[in-house]
């Protein structure tokens with residue numbers, strides 16, 4: 001696998017037409033993420049299109065509910081043959097275990113990823129708004145370990161926590177990092193960011209990079225620039 005295969009590009013667009021336009025514009029991208037915006041507007045059709053084009057897919061619906069509901073949602077999502085699927089670690093041990101159990105008899109179930117601490121949050125918000133009485137990195141690690149203990153395949157975390165999670169959770173635990181910003185791009189609503197090269201060096205398996213590519217004046221140029229930055233890592 002080359003480092004450019006480690007980049008997942010989100011289809012964060014409001015409709016199917018714009019999603020297909022992005023696929024056509026960036027045929028080099030092999031791994032696409034379908035999130036709430038597109039799935040809520042257009043449903044699952046895009047997942048069939050990605051399959052037809054032999055692309056890998058990440059269905060990022062961040063399930064967060066009681067165990068029975070999360071388990072049912074994971075089972076339902078598995079029918080789309082996606083590679084990755086997200087749920088919140090804060091749904092708790094029972095929900096995480098039930099999710100894994102609900103898909104374990106399938107022939108090729110998606111890998112489940114536990115969301116730890118959203119990359120848009122900072123330490124101040126965690127302490128003052130969410131009243132979490134732990135250091136942010138410690139909280140993220142606890143949530144990742146809860147996922148691992150519950151049989152979840154990996155976690156979504158910020159690049160700023162990925163080295164620690166890699167050390168503690170081991171080589172086999174899949175670590176996917178959004179909150180990735182090349183030095184030439186703006187942070188926007190992301191808070192805990194690093195560059196693509198820093199995130200890979202710190203131990204991420206995959207990087208989710210959206211607006212620096214999809215919002216660029218020339219997405220193809222931005223994609224190529226990032227691939228060059230990662231070529232010698």
Ligand SMILES: O=C(O)c1cc(=O)[nH]c(=O)n1[C@@H]1O[C@H](COP(=O)(O)O)[C@@H](O)[C@H]1O
Pocket residue numbers: 010012035060086115117118119120156157178179180190208209210211212
């Ligand atoms: O689960 C995710 O993918 C996710 C988790 C997280 O903590 N932060 C985060 O930004 N994401 C997603 O990663 C993508 C980041 O996009 P950009 O900020 O445009 O690069 C978006 O689709 C987010 O929904």
